[in-house]
Amino acid sequence: MRTEPMGRRSGPSQQVVKQAINWVLRLRNHATHPTLHQQCEAWRATHPEHELAWQRVQSLHSELTSNLRAVPGAHIALETLENSARRLNRRQALKLLSGVALLGSAAWLGKDLGWQPWSADFATTIGERRGFQLPDGTRLELNTQSAADLDYTARQRLINLARGEIMVTCGRDPERPLLVRSRQGLFEGIEGRFVVRQxxxxxxxxxxxxxxxxxxxxDSNGDPLQVNAGQSYLITSSTATVAPPLDMDAGAWADGLIVTRNMRLEDFLNEVGRYRRGYLNCAESIADLRLSGVFRLQDTDKLLAVLPRTLAVQIRYRTRWWVTVERPA
Structure with a gap:
């Protein structure tokens, strides 16, 4: 993929966004057309702005679909919209979906909405994990409820982590270092894979x-600190110190897993709670119970159902969104 300097700007132009929507429509209506897929890939590779617009349109579609499907009866509206779009010719469908995707376009493209999943270059919602190939070949993985922005120039490649957690897999480029900025620090990746959690x-x-x-x-004027494979650091507003041994695999989430090692039950539930909506907690009397194992994140209800098989606990659902783990009655 061609790498051109990508300076910071408010976002892709409306014309480029409409082109991205056009490609989405064409691919949806001709999903098995190999040449069309190749042409779309070529368009995305032509300029970083094209790829950014493509990712935003895809993210917006995923966000709208996810939120609407959570509303009772909304699947009927979605199916109706899909069927209507198929019956329209491409120009009419483009106009219809452009109106949805560009609703408040000045705010969305100008990053004034304040709703981060729409205002960030790359974002995920609760329970969602997504991967992106950046213009320079770097692989960016976003964990649940995360948001990041790109600031690529001729001199540097910068990823701003606004919220959540990312995994970065990068190559070495002496001419343009890869940097990740969080609220507490600035980190340079040297040809490897690392996780940054805010x-x-x-x-x-x-x-x-x-x-x-x-x-x-x-607040630090110290020399740069090198972190090698297998090491973890905690960076606060004033210090950077070696982190205590982790009780879970820091990057297992990228494979859809939580891998624990003698982890406290309360800490485990706090981690699982990042991937589901609502309230999830346990009784104080069992908070220090320990568990080790490999748990799949695809369905957190099924994940919770496994706990009574390994611990003396029961799962109590007050509602779908209010769950507590308690001692057996």
Whole structure:
């Protein structure tokens, strides 16, 4: 894929967004047409703005579909819209879907909405995990409820983590270093894979392969700190220190898993709660129970149903969105 300098701007132009919607419509109506897929790939590779518009349109479609399907009876409206779009000719369908996708386009493209899944370059909703191939070949994975922006120029490649957690797989480029910025620090990836997680009061950096240099953290004038494969650091507003041993695999979420090692039940439920809506907690009397294992994130209700098989607990549903783990009656 061609890599051109991509300076920071409000977002792709409306014309480019309409082109992206056009490609989505054509591919949906001719899903098995190999030449069309190749032509779309070529269009996306022509300029980083094309790829950004494509990703935003795809993300917006996923967000709208996900939210609407959570509303009783909304699937009927979605099916009606889909069927209507198929009956329209391409020009009419483009006009219809452009009106939806570009609703409040000045706010969406100008990043003034304030609703991060729409205003960020790349974003996920609760329970969603997505991967993106960036213009330079870097692989960016977003965990649940995460948001990140790109700022690529001729001198640097910068990923701004606004919220949540990302996994970055990058190659070495002495001419344009790959940087990741969180609220607490700036990190440079040196040909490897690493995870950056933005918590409320700190950033956790975990390196799987290669190495990462902590270039700066807030209120720090110290020398850059190198983090090697297998190491994790906690970066606060004033310090960067080696993290305590992890009780779960830092990057397993990219494979749709939570892998625990003697993890407290309360901490485990807090982690699972990131992938589902509503309230999830446990009684204080069992909060310190420990569990180890591999748990699939695809269906968190099925995941919770596994707990009574390994621990002396029961799952209580007050509603679909209010769940507690308790001692057996």
């Amino acid at each position: 918590d409320s009061d700190c950033t956790r950096l975990s390196v799987s392969s290669g190495r990462v240099v902590i270039r700066s953290h807030a």
